[in-house]
Amino acid sequence: MDASASRVNLLLKCGYWARKDILAPPNDSGPGATYGVAVHALTEQHGTEVSPNPETYMQLDDLELARAKVDAWSLFQWHSTHVGGDKHHEQKVAFNVNTRTARILTKPEPRDYSECSPDEFPGTADLVAVKPEAVCVLDYKTGHTPWEIYKPQLEFLGLCAAKIYNRSRVVCVVLKVSDGECYPHHWTMEEERLVEFEDQFVTAFNRVPGCEPTPGAHCTGLYCPMAGTCPATLGKLSDELGVPLDSIKTDASIENEEHAKRIYELKLLMGKSKKVLEDSLKRYVDNNGGITLPNGKVYTKQNGSYKECRPVGS
């Protein structure tokens, strides 16, 4: 399983998805993720004078690319103005749960964590700024997810930076950007919080092998990669669809044609159930205005279509 800093929040709530013996479905990144990758690459271009690989943004249309360039310039200007110190862009790090030390990873390819040992958990900070009295970690965010969701990710990266640069104070910054405007959210981790977070993380990491599913609002709210295949969520589906759970293999692989037929039938049933559920949700929204979702967004009707929107006033 692809476990890294962006999933620390999920790891603190459930470790099942991170088990090495569980086969996860392939990662499918949507258009929001493509836009985010492009903004990150373009921002780094300003920071390092290195041209981003066009593959990172060629899926965007002209309008989206123009918007991404404006957002990237805004992010670059913000951290150039507000963040001092010795800056490191796109810094890949790993925390070792046995030695409780951290190190900088050396492979140049972005998000390539293959050099990590089984005792290490990796992550990438968009920007690390080292000052005499503190170290600052920043992460750029382009979506509408509430910034609080990212606190564990930033605190994990902050813990690594504190150890690598031998600092006892960390300033964490979630730097959200939208339509060329930056919205920074920052907080400080003092020594006590660093120790507390380190203990929480090590406990969560160590309980992963053999961990059973721990379902909750985080399954969808924190975008669990196993949400479509884990026994807990399939159990809910089996109740809803009247399909015995035992007849559904609970991993993403198909072993033979009989299994393939069962999965195909399940897909058809799920499609019908999905339509019924969507219609009932739309009726609920028509009568009640909207539904506040676990990810902090609101499912409501806007310009004639039903969709997830950011809450009013955020």
Ligand code: SF4
């Ligand atoms: S879907 Fe929920 S219960 Fe299942 S692995 Fe993910 S977080 Fe855990």
